[in-house]
Amino acid sequence: MNKNIGAKKPKLSELGRVRDRITFLYIEHAKLNRQESAILVSDSRGTVYVPGAMVSVLLLGPGVDVTHRAMELIGDVGMSVVWVGEQGVRQYAHGRALNHSSRLLESQAKLVSNTRTRVAVARKMYQMRFPNENVSGLSMQELRGKEGSRVRGVYRTQSKKTDVPWSRREYNPDNFELGTPINKALTAAHQALYGLSYSVIVAMGASAGLGFVHTGHDLSFVYDFADLYKAEFSIPIAFQIAAKYGNDDDIGSKTRLAMRDAFADGKLLVRMVKDLKSILDVSEAGTSLDVINLWDDKLGLQKFGVQYQEFKEDDDG
Structure with a gap:
């Protein structure tokens, strides 16, 4: 051997x-x-x-x-x-980013570190959820209220459409089995969406922790990003699965499979990559897989892999 x-x-x-x-x-x-x-x-x-x-x-x-x-x-x-724990209610680690460029990460850090640009990015993400309305003049408080009303409306619509009773969202991370069928399905569906969002963010080289709406958590930006797709993917699918399988003990697994199929059918990965670059204001050209430069405060980016000569200023200045 x-x-x-x-x-x-x-x-x-x-x-x-x-x-x-x-x-x-x-x-x-x-x-x-x-x-x-x-x-x-x-x-x-x-x-x-x-x-x-x-x-x-x-x-x-x-x-x-x-x-x-x-x-x-x-x-x-x-x-x-x-x-993930039983029924997929936990998430932990990830591998190295597929994209070795730091362009997205640098742009994200710059945008989130300034109040004006942070609010602008948050508005951009809310605007994606309200394509037919102008939210550019709304405060963060007004945006949160508008989004809360929209999500409650989505729950009511799906409940009426599927005949699945709905009262409120209940989630116990320590005991998945305590939830109602619809809440179990929602937990599994959201978890699958968080997992895919997490994957795209880190694979593209951005930070999962630098959120624009959510903050203070190592997955803040994951929650920001996933919220863009809940009304279209995880909420309707959870109601459909709850309507079809009710008290099935394997409702979590069935929900994950349905989410996987919806991700593929809806070409969500393609959308997520495009949306992430748009949110962080980075073009395709700025996200090459393998790029490295040397930073200079006066000359800008300099070539990596070059043997530079010692720099000495003239005695005359």
């Missing part, structure tokens, strides 16, 4: 773009290993090969055993890992 043989680290040119990837894959009660550029998923039924560069976010449920080699590949290909 040749001990020098091992899995090669994938090159950037071999990695799939974020928008071309499968949205997410949920795994439980299985062992994850690695063979070259693929994740091996094994359980009592056999083994399947998952191309590492083609999955956006990996949801790992109870009973999952992951090898160091598998985690190495996950980090290399920029796949987000979400360790």
Whole structure:
């Protein structure tokens, strides 16, 4: 046996773009290993090969055993890992960003650090939810009230459409089973949306913690971003699943599968990548996979990999 043989680290040119990837894959009660550029998923039924560069976010449920080699590949290909508890009510870690450019992160930090630009970005995100109205003159308080009214209306509409009774949103992160069927479905649906949002944000090189509306949490921007799509994806799907399956003990799993299909059918990854760049005001040209420069306070960005000569000012100034 040749001990020098091992899995090669994938090159950037071999990695799939974020928008071309499968949205997410949920795994439980299985062992994850690695063979070259693929994740091996094994359980009592056999083994399947998952191309590492083609999955956006990996949801790992109870009973999952992951090898160091598998985690190495996950980090290399920029796949987000979400360790989830029973029925998917927790999320934890992620791999290295697929996009090695810091352009999005720098733009995000600049925008969120100034009150005027932060409010402007928040308005832009609210405007995406009210395409036929002008919200440019509304305060943050007015925007929150308007959004709250919109979401309550979405809940009422879906309740009437599906005949699923609705009173209020109830969520106990420590006991998923205490919830009503619709609240269980909403929890699972929102969690899937958070996972995909989290994956796109970190894969593109932005910060999950620098939120414009939400703040103070390491996933603040995830909540900001996911809120753009709840009325179209997670809320209607949760009501549809609750109407179809009611008190089914596996309602969380059925909701996640429905969300996965909706993500693919609605080409949500493509939209998310485009929306993220628009929100953070960065063009396609500013998000190349592998770019690095040297910063200079007077000359601007300078080339990396160049052996510079010592600079000395003339004695005459």
